Amino acid sequence: MRTFILTALAAMTIAAPACAGPVHVFGPGGPAPAMKEAAATFSKLRGVKVEVVAGPTSDWIDAAKQSGDVIYSGSETMMTDLQLAMGDRIDPTTITPLYLRVSNILVRPGNPQKIRGLRDLFRPGHRVLVVNGAGQNGLWEDMAGRTGDIAKVRALRSNIVRYAKNSAEAKQVWIADPSLDAWIIWGIWQKANPTLADAVPVEQSYRIYRDVGSGLTTIGKSNPDAVAFAAWLTTPAARAIFVKWGWEAN
Numbered sequence: 001m002r003t004f005i006l007t008a009l010a011a012m013t014i015a016a017p018a019c020a021g022p023v024h025v026f027g028p029g030g031p032a033p034a035m036k037e038a039a040a041t042f043s044k045l046r047g048v049k050v051e052v053v054a055g056p057t058s059d060w061i062d063a064a065k066q067s068g069d070v071i072y073s074g075s076e077t078m079m080t081d082l083q084l085a086m087g088d089r090i091d092p093t094t095i096t097p098l099y100l101r102v103s104n105i106l107v108r109p110g111n112p113q114k115i116r117g118l119r120d121l122f123r124p125g126h127r128v129l130v131v132n133g134a135g136q137n138g139l140w141e142d143m144a145g146r147t148g149d150i151a152k153v154r155a156l157r158s159n160i161v162r163y164a165k166n167s168a169e170a171k172q173v174w175i176a177d178p179s180l181d182a183w184i185i186w187g188i189w190q191k192a193n194p195t196l197a198d199a200v201p202v203e204q205s206y207r208i209y210r211d212v213g214s215g216l217t218t219i220g221k222s223n224p225d226a227v228a229f230a231a232w233l234t235t236p237a238a239r240a241i242f243v244k245w246g247w248e249a250n
Helices: 002-013 032-046 057-067 076-085 139-144 150-159 167-176 188-192 224-232 236-244
Strands: 023-027 050-054 070-073 096-107 128-131 160-164 182-186 198-201 209-216
Touching: 023 032, 023 057, 023 224, 032 050, 032 188, 032 224, 032 236, 050 057, 057 076, 070 076, 070 224, 076 209, 096 188, 096 236, 128 139, 128 167, 139 150, 139 182, 150 160, 160 167, 167 182, 182 188, 209 224
Parallel strands: 023 050, 023 070, 128 160, 128 182
Antiparallel strands: 070 209, 096 182, 096 198, 096 209
């Protein structure tokens, strides 16, 4: 029902007169390529500037508190953390989960270690990078533990040699340390960095999905352009953009 209402709202407001000021959007780096293209597309349709600032929360949280209209997240837990970090400036009634991303294994171009899935990372000898934070807290544990076998969690942990705080930090670690042969992260990162790594799908029994969601701030609720943009993110046009960048919209 909420999606229907938001889609209808988008249809009604897309041609409405624009406000003088831009729409300020803040959120993490993972969904940024899709969010920025969505913002650019909406800007052309409505004739209003939508500015997306993306990256680690610490880089933009102060600015978001002052001028943020729309806040987007990389998971449900991240959205909850952002609500706290924003000091109740996000209206919880406007928070909408949008699209899902699936966990993947990134490997060196050409996959020299012939890694075929998560089961291979349970075997000794691999050097694995994971992210612990920024929407990926415990992602590897959720993946390995899905079947209820603690031995798999132990086996994967024994191969993890680096824990990055966020995806941006993990990317730098991956570039700086060629001895790493696997990187557990969302598949959307390979879409945004196709020459940096190849993607290996995770077996269905180990896949984890988390969402990108958006919410309006108390400032944004009074900005018709911000309200229209948040609603437009649920439309087929926006959905197509996110799917292009590796998100799932079933």
